[in-house]
Amino acid sequence: MTTSTGAKSAAETTDPGNWTNRLRGRVEGLVPPGQALPDRQPIYVASWIYVFGVLTLSALAVVILSGCVLAIGGVQWWHASSLGHYVNSVHLWSVELFFGFMVIHLWGKFWMAAWRGKRAMTWISGVLLFGISIGTSFTGFLSQTNFSAQWIAGEGKDGINSTGAGAFFNVLNPGQMLTWHVVLLPLVVVLIVLIHIIQVRRHGVVPPLDADLEG
Amino acid sequence: MRSLSIVAEGPGRYISWGVVQISVANLTIIVAMVILFVLALVVPFPSGHGEEADQERRQK
Amino acid sequence: MTRDRTQDSHDFPTRRYDLVKEFVIALVVVLVASLGLAAIFSSPDEKPITMSAWANADPNNLVTTAASELAGTTTSATYGAPYNANSDGQKLGPIPLQKWGGVRIPINSADLVLGPLSNTSGDPAVSSAVAAWKAAAPEQQTKWATDYVDAIGTAAADGEPATGASGDPAKVATGDYGPVPALSTGLLALAKTGGLEGALDSAGNFYGGDTTKSLLLLADGAYLEDQAVAQNLAGDQWGMMNEVGNAPGQPWMWLYTFWYQIKPFSTSDNADVQVWALMMLLTLLLMFLPFIPGLRTIPRWIPIHRLIWRNYYRRSAGRP
Numbered sequence: 064m065t066t067s068t069g070a071k072s073a074a075e076t077t078d079p080g081n082w083t084n085r086l087r088g089r090v091e092g093l094v095p096p097g098q099a100l101p102d103r104q105p106i107y108v109a110s111w112i113y114v115f116g117v118l119t120l121s122a123l124a125v126v127i128l129s130g131c132v133l134a135i136g137g138v139q140w141w142h143a144s145s146l147g148h149y150v151n152s153v154h155l156w157s158v159e160l161f162f163g164f165m166v167i168h169l170w171g172k173f174w175m176a177a178w179r180g181k182r183a184m185t186w187i188s189g190v191l192l193f194g195i196s197i198g199t200s201f202t203g204f205l206s207q208t209n210f211s212a213q214w215i216a217g218e219g220k221d222g223i224n225s226t227g228a229g230a231f232f233n234v235l236n237p238g239q240m241l242t243w244h245v246v247l248l249p250l251v252v253v254l255i256v257l258i259h260i261i262q263v264r265r266h267g268v269v270p271p272l273d274a275d276l277e278g
Numbered sequence: 279m280r281s282l283s284i285v286a287e288g289p290g291r292y293i294s295w296g297v298v299q300i301s302v303a304n305l306t307i308i309v310a311m312v313i314l315f316v317l318a319l320v321v322p323f324p325s326g327h328g329e330e331a332d333q334e335r336r337q338k
Numbered sequence: 339m340t341r342d343r344t345q346d347s348h349d350f351p352t353r354r355y356d357l358v359k360e361f362v363i364a365l366v367v368v369l370v371a372s373l374g375l376a377a378i379f380s381s382p383d384e385k386p387i388t389m390s391a392w393a394n395a396d397p398n399n400l401v402t403t404a405a406s407e408l409a410g411t412t413t414s415a416t417y418g419a420p421y422n423a424n425s426d427g428q429k430l431g432p433i434p435l436q437k438w439g440g441v442r443i444p445i446n447s448a449d450l451v452l453g454p455l456s457n458t459s460g461d462p463a464v465s466s467a468v469a470a471w472k473a474a475a476p477e478q479q480t481k482w483a484t485d486y487v488d489a490i491g492t493a494a495a496d497g498e499p500a501t502g503a504s505g506d507p508a509k510v511a512t513g514d515y516g517p518v519p520a521l522s523t524g525l526l527a528l529a530k531t532g533g534l535e536g537a538l539d540s541a542g543n544f545y546g547g548d549t550t551k552s553l554l555l556l557a558d559g560a561y562l563e564d565q566a567v568a569q570n571l572a573g574d575q576w577g578m579m580n581e582v583g584n585a586p587g588q589p590w591m592w593l594y595t596f597w598y599q600i601k602p603f604s605t606s607d608n609a610d611v612q613v614w615a616l617m618m619l620l621t622l623l624l625m626f627l628p629f630i631p632g633l634r635t636i637p638r639w640i641p642i643h644r645l646i647w648r649n650y651y652r653r654s655a656g657r658p
Contacts, residue, residue, distance in 0.1 A: 095348065098348075100357055100358065101355070101357060102354065102355060102356065102357070103352040103353065103354060103355055104352060104353060104355040105347055105350040105351070105352055106350060106351050106352060106353050106650065106653075107350065107647055107649075107650040108355075109323045109647075109649050109650065110318065110319070110323050110645075110646045110647070111317070111318040111319075111321055111323055112315075112318040112319060112646055114318075114360075114364065115318070117360055117361055117364045118364050118367070118368060120361070120364070121361065121364040121365040121367070121368040121369075122368045122372075124365060124368075125365075125368050125369050125372050129372070141383070142383060148380070148381070148383065149376060149377070149380075151381050151383075152375075152376035152377075152379070152380045152381040153372050153373060153376040154381075155376070155381040156371075156372050156375035156376050156379070156381075157368065157372040159307065159375075159586055160368060160371060160372060160375075162589075162590050163307065163310075163311050163314075164368075166311060166590065167311055167314060167315050167318070170315055171315070171318070171646070173627075173636075173637065174637050174640075174642035174643055174646070175637065175643050175646060176634065176637040176638070176643070178627065178628035178634070179342060179344040179628075180342060180344030180345070180346070180347070181342075182628075183628040183629070186625075186627065186628055187625050187626070187628075190621070190624050190625040191625065194621055197588075197590060197591070200588065204588075207383075208386065209383050209384055209385060209386050210384035210385060210386050210387060210565070210582065211382070211384060211581065211582060212386070213386050213387060213553065213556065213562065214562065214565075214566045214571055216553055217553060217556070217557040217562065218571075218573060218577065218578070221610050222610045222613075222614060224417075224419070224420060224427070224436055224439070224610075225427065225428040225435065225436050225608070225610035225611035225614065226435050226436070226439075226610075226611055226614055227419070227435045227436055227437075227438045227439030227440075228439065229419075229420050229436075229439060229443075230419060230420035230439035230440050230441075230442035230443065231439070231442065233420075233443055233548075233550060235548075235549060235550040235553045235554065236547075236548045236549065236550055237547065237548075237549060238547035238548055239548075266347065267346070267347030267348055268347055269344070269347065270344060270345050270347050270350060271643065271646075271647035271650050271651065272637065272638065272641075272643050272647075274344075274345060274350075274647075274650070274654070288583065289568055289569045289570055289582075289583070290569075290570070290580075290581075290582070290583050290584035290585070291584060292570055297599050297600060298576075298599075299570070299575060299576050300576065300579070301570070301579070301580055301581075301584070301586070301587065302584065303581070303584050303585060303586040303587070304579055304580070304586055304587055304589040306586075307586050307589050308589055308592075319642065319645045319646060320645065323649075
């Protein structure tokens with residue numbers, strides 16, 4: 064906090080050895096001032112292709128929300144309850160929408176060469192998200208406690224065991240797969256989504272190809 | 279003897295073409311995505327606020 | 339590397355825009371779409387295959403599988419890591435990746451049969467069969483079980499003639515199979531009671547929760563796979579993409595499962611690790627695309643971006 068003259072109060076120092084100061088500096092420096100939640104956008108952002116990022120993010124929100132409702136009832140709830148089965152259906156379809164929007168978002172960003180202008184991390188975190196989302200949905204299918212889960216486990220184990228990872232990640236163990244699906248992987252997804260979005264706000268939306276050669 | 283109905287649904291509809299085999303459901307999703315992508319590219323986007331707003335330079 | 343001449347996006351003219359309102363609208367749209375699709379199309383929920391269902395639908399196969407576990411010839415018995423050291427498993431070229439994982443989920447396939455049967459004390463014939471098996475030397479055990487499996491044989495299929503008793507344990511020729519027939523039919527009887535899964539997965543620890551043993555036994559038999567093949571879920575049916583019935587599956591797995599359909603992967607013993615390695619390579623190429631000359635220039639060569647930014651290009655061209 065500052066005094067009425069704008070000078071720093073005694074409580075706020077610029078001591079670089081102070082961890083809090085350094086963290087505050089890093090957080091404030093992540094995104095240019097006013098760009099975390101801007102109310103203006105470059106004029107070249109004028110195409111429907113741009114909505115697929117926010118559609119993907121919204122789908123992720125519905126996936127997590129419907130997943131939370133499923134978690135209230137537990138793993139077996141949806142087999143016995145018609146409400147539970149409906150919530151499961153919402154979870155499935157929001158996942159299909161999530162992947163559909165994400166891939167269209169990827170297509171758009173590729174044809175825009177959106178990695179230009181120091182945006183490589185945005186692109187890399189996006190591809191990482193695609194891969195981790197596939198893994199997350201895999202653990203979700205393994206948590207269905209039905210015939211599909213049995214078959215996917217039996218088949219999936221061969222792919223994962225062949226790499227040596229099966230010794231640590233046992234797809235035949237629903238208890239382990241569920242905790243990965245509900246706790247570990249969503250945390251990783253949300254963390255990388257944050258990184259991805261901070262990158263977008265930090266660098267701004269990529270300008271058109273050859274825009275710098277004009278005007 | 280009581281017959282057990284293990285598999286409640288029959289197999290779905292599939293389309294085959296050479297080595298490719300795809301379910302109607304999956305194919306529908308993929309086709310819908312391609313259509314959506316093309317529409318997103320060609321459908322005009324409303325610019326909303328006219329040329330005057332576009333001339334403003336944002337305060338840094 | 340070409341110097342990146344992309345201008346700072348903050349140097350361009352701007353227009354008013356409501357970020358939060360756009361997000362809320364998108365959220366409502368996706369929520370309505372999800373609720374609507376769920377109401378119209380629902381989601382599939384096929385009951386799991388139980389040991390009891392397998393026992394009633396295909397008892398001969400369950401008996402044969404039990405005997406094969408004792409003979410050590412099933413898929414799980416000869417799998418290698420992480421279950422046992424009876425095979426080196428798959429290799430990527432010379433690299434034994436599967437073996438490097440180590441035997442960290444030790445499963446003795448014979449115990450898939452002996453474990454549940456040892457705990458059931460109700461049937462004296464089964465108890466004495468278990469005792470007779472445990473008292474015998476390993477070579478004798480293997481001979482009994484292998485001879486019994488051969489005697490059961492297989493039904494004629496795919497142009498191949500029938501062998502042994504054509505897959506019917508009731509018609510097996512007389513021979514010295516020791517306690518193996520009693521053990522195999524004992525497991526069948528236990529499966530029919532519905533208690534086999536519990537005996538495999540929960541015995542001794544009450545809570546279970548880890549279905550490794552049950553799934554391995556089920557996968558060693560033919561019944562689970564037969565149901566999957568009937569639903570187009572097998573690996574050579576693009577099964578990774580599919581779901582039961584008419585439900586959408588995982589269309590995004592199309593490229594991963596594609597490789598399994600073609601040579602050399604379709605006929606390779608190391609297909610799983612090879613396809614995994616290829617997909618990892620392709621993923622890395624996609625991830626580091628910004629740094630790969632040629633690939634990163636494709637958007638220039640195929641100018642779809644001229645559609646996306648047509649308004650901007652038109653306006654810029656008109657400026658003096």
